[in-house]
Amino acid sequence: MGRLATYTRRTFLVSSVAITGGVAFGAWQVARTPENPLQSDGDSVAMNPWLIIDPTGITVIAPRAEMGQGVRTTLAALVAEELDADLAAVRIEHGLPAQAYYNGALLADRAYALSDTAQSGWSSTLSQAVPKVLSMQVTGGSTTTVDAFEKMRIAGAAARETLLKAAAARLGTGLDRLKTDMGSVVAPDGTRIPYTDLAQDAALIKPPSNPRLKARADWRYLGKSQPREDQPGKATGTAQYGIDVRLPDMLFATVRMSPRLGAGMKSFDAQAAQSMAGVQKIVDLGDGVGVIATNTWLAIQAANAISVEWNDAPYPADTDAIFEKIAQAFDDSPNTVQRDDGDAAQALQNAAQLFEAEYSAPYLAHSTMEPMNATALFTHDALEIWAGNQAPVMAQADAAAALGLKKKQVTVHTTLMGGGFGRRSNVDFVALAARMAQAMPGRAVQTTWSREEDMRHDHYRPGAIARFRAALDGDKITALEGRMAAPSIMSQMMGQMTGMSIAPPDATLTEGSHDQPYDIAHMRVAGHAADLSIPVGFWRSVGNSQNAFFHESFIDELAHSAGADPLSFRLNMIRAQHEPSATVLETVRDMSGWTGRTPAGVGRGVAFTYSFGTPCAQVVEVREQDGGIRISDMWIAADLGIALDPANARAQLTSGAVYGLSAALYGEITFADGMVEQENFYDYDALRMENTPRFHVKILENKSQISGVGEPGTPPAAPALANALFDLTGQRARKLPLSDTFNLAG
Numbered sequence: 001m002g003r004l005a006t007y008t009r010r011t012f013l014v015s016s017v018a019i020t021g022g023v024a025f026g027a028w029q030v031a032r033t034p035e036n037p038l039q040s041d042g043d044s045v046a047m048n049p050w051l052i053i054d055p056t057g058i059t060v061i062a063p064r065a066e067m068g069q070g071v072r073t074t075l076a077a078l079v080a081e082e083l084d085a086d087l088a089a090v091r092i093e094h095g096l097p098a099q100a101y102y103n104g105a106l107l108a109d110r111a112y113a114l115s116d117t118a119q120s121g122w123s124s125t126l127s128q129a130v131p132k133v134l135s136m137q138v139t140g141g142s143t144t145t146v147d148a149f150e151k152m153r154i155a156g157a158a159a160r161e162t163l164l165k166a167a168a169a170r171l172g173t174g175l176d177r178l179k180t181d182m183g184s185v186v187a188p189d190g191t192r193i194p195y196t197d198l199a200q201d202a203a204l205i206k207p208p209s210n211p212r213l214k215a216r217a218d219w220r221y222l223g224k225s226q227p228r229e230d231q232p233g234k235a236t237g238t239a240q241y242g243i244d245v246r247l248p249d250m251l252f253a254t255v256r257m258s259p260r261l262g263a264g265m266k267s268f269d270a271q272a273a274q275s276m277a278g279v280q281k282i283v284d285l286g287d288g289v290g291v292i293a294t295n296t297w298l299a300i301q302a303a304n305a306i307s308v309e310w311n312d313a314p315y316p317a318d319t320d321a322i323f324e325k326i327a328q329a330f331d332d333s334p335n336t337v338q339r340d341d342g343d344a345a346q347a348l349q350n351a352a353q354l355f356e357a358e359y360s361a362p363y364l365a366h367s368t369m370e371p372m373n374a375t376a377l378f379t380h381d382a383l384e385i386w387a388g389n390q391a392p393v394m395a396q397a398d399a400a401a402a403l404g405l406k407k408k409q410v411t412v413h414t415t416l417m418g419g420g421f422g423r424r425s426n427v428d429f430v431a432l433a434a435r436m437a438q439a440m441p442g443r444a445v446q447t448t449w450s451r452e453e454d455m456r457h458d459h460y461r462p463g464a465i466a467r468f469r470a471a472l473d474g475d476k477i478t479a480l481e482g483r484m485a486a487p488s489i490m491s492q493m494m495g496q497m498t499g500m501s502i503a504p505p506d507a508t509l510t511e512g513s514h515d516q517p518y519d520i521a522h523m524r525v526a527g528h529a530a531d532l533s534i535p536v537g538f539w540r541s542v543g544n545s546q547n548a549f550f551h552e553s554f555i556d557e558l559a560h561s562a563g564a565d566p567l568s569f570r571l572n573m574i575r576a577q578h579e580p581s582a583t584v585l586e587t588v589r590d591m592s593g594w595t596g597r598t599p600a601g602v603g604r605g606v607a608f609t610y611s612f613g614t615p616c617a618q619v620v621e622v623r624e625q626d627g628g629i630r631i632s633d634m635w636i637a638a639d640l641g642i643a644l645d646p647a648n649a650r651a652q653l654t655s656g657a658v659y660g661l662s663a664a665l666y667g668e669i670t671f672a673d674g675m676v677e678q679e680n681f682y683d684y685d686a687l688r689m690e691n692t693p694r695f696h697v698k699i700l701e702n703k704s705q706i707s708g709v710g711e712p713g714t715p716p717a718a719p720a721l722a723n724a725l726f727d728l729t730g731q732r733a734r735k736l737p738l739s740d741t742f743n744l745a746g
Contacts, residue, residue, distance in 0.1 A: 034132070037098035045199040047162070048207065049100040050079055050155040053199035058083070058183065059091040063101035063148070065139040065390050066094070066230055067420035068655070069710050070648040073229040075148050077221040077644070082156030082213060084180040085195070087221050092229055094414040097392040097407075099135040104128045105147035106136055110613035110707065112517045112578050139390040140425050140538060142612035142708020145644055149706050157211035159202070166201035167193050225647030230416065242388040242415045243448060245375040250444035251280060252296040253436045256303040257288035257457055260313035260674040262533055265289070267309050273302035282306070283439045290436050292445060300450045313674025314533045322671060323360065326465055326530040329485040335529035336505040338514035342522035347479035351471030355561055357554055359468075359734045361546035363669035364461035364539055367684055370418025371454035372429035375446040376437035378403070383410045383434055388417025390425040398427050399434040410434075421659070422538035426459045452679040459537025460669055462486040462530075466513075466550035475564040477573065479522035482513050482554075484547060487536050488529035503529050512547030512715055516610055517578035518555075518570075540659055541711040544611040548715030549664070549722065549736065552607040556723045557732065565596035566723065567606045567619075574608070580639045580702045581608070581615035587637040587698055588617040603728025607720035613707030615639050618657065620693070620720040622728050628745030629728065631661070631693040631721065638712055641703035649709045650697040656713025657695070662686040664718035665744060668737050691745065 038046035038061065044054040052059040060076040072092045080087040095101045107127045130136070160180055167185035168175050170193070177188045184192040216223065233239030258264055264287040273291060274282055278298050283290035289306055293299040316322045348354060374387035376399070383405060389395045392412045400410045417424055433447040449457070464486035471479040490506040507514075509527025539545060559569035567589055575582035585608055588594075598604050601624040608617045616638040623632045636653050643649045666685040670677045678684040722733045725742055733741045 034098070034100040034102070037096055037100055040203060043200070045203045047159040047199070047202065048155045049095075049098070050152055051083070051159050053159075053195055055196050057089060057091060057196065058085050059093055061095045062092055063095040063137065064103075064144040065388065065414055065417060065420065065424070067139070067388070067390075067417045067424070069144075069652055070228050070230070070645065071139075071144045073226055074145060074645050074648065075152055076229065077226055078148055078152035079156035081219060081221045082153045082211075083160050083195075085156075085183045087226065089183065095137070095392070097137060097396040097412050099132070099137075099393075101137040102131045102134075103136055103138050103143055103147050104131055104151070105143035106131045106138055106141055108143070108146070111515050112581065112610045112615070135393045137391065137393045138425060139420070140422060142614070142710040142712065144710070146613070146706055146708055149642075149644075153213050154211060157213055158207040158209075161211050162202040162205040162207050163195055163198050165205050166198045170198070170201065222644050223642070223646075225645055228648070239416055241370055241418050242375070242386060243370055243373045243418070243446075245386045245415065245446060247375065247377065247444040250375070250446060251292050251294065251440060252299050253290055253292040253445050253447040254296065254299040254303050254450060254453070255285065255288055255290045255432050255436070255447060256306065256308070256453065257285070258310045259456055259676070260310055261315075261457065261535055261676075263311040263313050263674070265308060266311055269307040272307070273305040276302050276305070281439055283436060285432070285435060290432070290439075290447070292436060292440055296446070296448050303450075315674070317674045318672050319670045322532065322534070323463060323465065325532055326463055326485050326487070329528035329530040330465075330467065330483060332528060334483075334526035335488060335503055336507060336509060336527045337524065338507055338510045338527065339523055339525040341520070341524070342479070344479050344481045344522040344524035347522035348469050348471055348481060351479065353472065355470045355472065355558060357468050357557060357734060359466045359550045359553060361464050361549060361736045362667065363463040363534070364663055364667045365455055365458045365669055365678065365684060366419070366421045366423035366539060367455065367681070367686065368417075368419030368421060368423055371449045371451055372423075373446065373448040374430045374433035375444055376433045377444040378434070378437040378441050380441065381405075381409060383437070384413070385410065385430060385434065386413045386415055387430050387433070388415045388420070388424060389427055389430060390420050390422070391427055394425075395427040395430040398431040402431040402434050403438055421540040422542070423458065426537050451681075455679050455684060456676040458669075459535045461539035461545060462489065462536040464546045464550075466547070468550070468554045470554070470558055472558060472562050475559075475562045475569055475572070477518070477520050477558060480520050481523075482510070482525040482551065483528065484510050484513065484526070484550065485528040485530055486543075486546070487532045487534065489536050489538065489542070491529055492536055508543035510543065510547060512541075512544035512609060512611060513551040516551060516608075517581045517615075518573045519576040520573065540656065541611060541714040544609060544711070544715040545660065545663070545718075548607065548609040548611070549718040552609065552716065552719035553722055553732075553734065556605070556607075556719065556726070567594055567596065570606070570608055578610075578615070580700070581610055583702055584608070584615045584617045584637045584639050584700060587700060588619050588635050591637060591696055591698055592619040592621075592633075592635040594619060598727060601728075603724045603726070605720045605723025605725070605727055607716035607723060609712070609715040611712050611715050613641075613705065614709065614712040616653070616712040616716055618716040618720040620717075620724040622721070622724045624728070626745040628743045629725065630691060630745040634661075634693045634695050634720075636695065636697045636713060637700060638709070639700040639703050640707055640709055641701060642706040643699045643701055644706075646699050649699050652709045653697050653713035654695045656711055657717045658687055658692060660714035660717025661693075661721060664721050664736055665739050666737050
């Protein structure tokens with residue numbers, strides 16, 4: 001691969017810290033072992049930050065949030081595997097906010113050129129140091145298992161060794177004569193000593209820092225599909241999501257914020273709401289109002305009864321004007337050039353034939369099934385919070401700041417969440433819940449956003465425009481230039497951190513295009529940051545989601561212009577750059593029976609995206625049916641390096657594809673008079689059972705490094721579908737959502 005830009009998310013965060021003056025990166029801070037947030041208490045022994053043993057059994061602490069991706073089960077399996085414990089008997093709890101649970105993989109460079117070799121030197125140190133020093137306990141970026149793969153196995157293995165030493169001392173025998181099995185140390189005569197009986201003694205033994213880990217051939221749980229720990233509760237309705245929290249004598253609340261995002265409030269009249277029986281208090285939030293009542297439905301009805309005069313929006317009032325503003329970013333210098341191989345400008349100028357195309361993608365909401373909510377209990381010197389969230393340390397800090405407390409005065413309990421997709425990494429809903437609880441000291445208050453409030457006050461995926469130019473020599477791309485314009489997520493993050501208007505280089509503007517393993521001699525990809533104050537944030541697969549649509553649609557157009565089979569066209573360019581990616585394409589070709597020819601009434605499209613360290617290829621088949629077009633089948637192949645739980649990985653790839661297809665077909669946030677127009681699922685739809693395709697998924701393990709699976713299934717979905725629709729109809733869609741262009745059945 002050619003040069004990938006120096007500026008990555010890792011560089012961005014280091015720069016952020018330097019600007020804010022928040023951290024000094026001394027070697028001692030990087031090397032220092034974070035304090036164990038778990039405390040041994042009586043018979044309960046905290047073996048390390050991830051493992052507790054008490055007389056009743058073994059508890060594994062999951063440092064990442066469970067939002068349907070099965071991480072609690074897989075993380076517990078990592079510990080149980082090396083501990084030699086019975087996974088079915090292990091209890092699992094979410095970790096409290098703590099530096100010990102920092103996500104060391106969050107900023108790792110996973111460009112395909114590095115995917116089969118571990119990072120080393122300052123690059124590896126820096127990528128670990130930033131999340132550690134900043135206590136970035138974040139669930140996101142498809143990094144959960146990547147981060148935990150060694151950490152939590154080491155936690156289990158170290159505990160096992162100390163338990164063995166404790167047993168050896170008690171029995172007066174050598175370590176080499178003992179073994180472990182299913183939560184017990186086994187003596188030479190077959191006597192079994194449960195770990196629960198040895199934990200107190202083991203706690204007095206210094207654990208090894210580099211314990212021996214099992215060979216893959218000896219794995220009992222890892223690499224095999226396990227029953228999901230969270231499924232029984234979900235199937236029986238007993239699982240506790242944030243919205244299910246119930247505490248004694250609690251009240252219920254909602255908020256109503258400005259529909260013109262960030263505009264604030266001029267005045268309000270709450271007389272009608274205050275007169276409703278059961279309404280306890282109206283709270284002036286400055287830029288909105290809150291209502292506390294005896295139940296959530298009443299709180300929402302009362303909030304809607306308040307007469308409010310809102311300020312004007314700080315951005316263009318309608319969708320067309322907003323996208324004109326995005327397009328104006330092309331007139332400015334790039335915010336970032338993430339790939340610049342050869343001399344694309346000269347090669348394109350000399351091209352015998354120039355191919356050009358412009359694409360656009362709308363703003364998107366996360367549309368989680370469970371709307372934003374949090375329960376808070378405030379006393380004069382402490383705050384306790386229960387919420388599904390993707391960033392407990394940030395939730396703790398923001399809630400503390402909102403109430404003028406110190407972080408240590410705030411306790412955050414992370415619950416199950418009914419969808420996250422990146423939305424719950426923005427913890428604004430937690431701080432608002434804290435402010436509502438402050439208005440009723442001594443009583444727990446659950447603040448739940450209405451579906452309409454949730455949809456209209458998201459941190460949206462940015463709207464984006466892409467402009468491509470390319471030159472062909474036969475069936476090979478010789479030069480390609482891609483320019484993407486969108487609001488910068490990183491710029492908004494920087495503004496929130498510093499209070500200043502700063503636009504750091506932002507790789508999310510071009511990821512999904514600049515980092516693809518195509519053998520193109522002259523290639524330049526630039527991102528232009530549009531200055532818009534509409535809140536944007538991390539949406540499942542982030543910039544890859546829109547840029548894969550742009551990039552893979554253009555690649556498909558070039559294949560057809562060259563008269564080449566679209567899959568072979570891609571394969572010929574990818575094979576020279578990255579063999580695991582080429583194998584993924586070959587696999588999806590064979591799975592789907594791809595021939596490059598389809599019968600009348602049938603269309604097929606292919607797309608490939610390398611994201612989050614994982615190459616993923618998809619083929620979509622569409623058919624004319626019921627007076628419209630129906631998606632019949634979808635084939636997915638992805639290389640994870642190591643699949644810790646194959647069934648769960650297949651489920652995640654399917655889930656990611658459904659999310660991507662839903663957005664491609666229906667997803668669109670539009671604006672009128674400065675306000676978001678969509679408000680619920682009736683006008684922001686998703687795939688339903690009746691129009692979801694049959695899925696065929698295959699997991700490969702050719703790469704030497706483990707990589708993420710939660711997001712890679714999303715980026716190729718939109719272009720694969722758009723390319724299939726072109727194959728069927730001959731009509732090329734360069735704008736999403738596709739339902740604006742095609743008559744889709746169901």
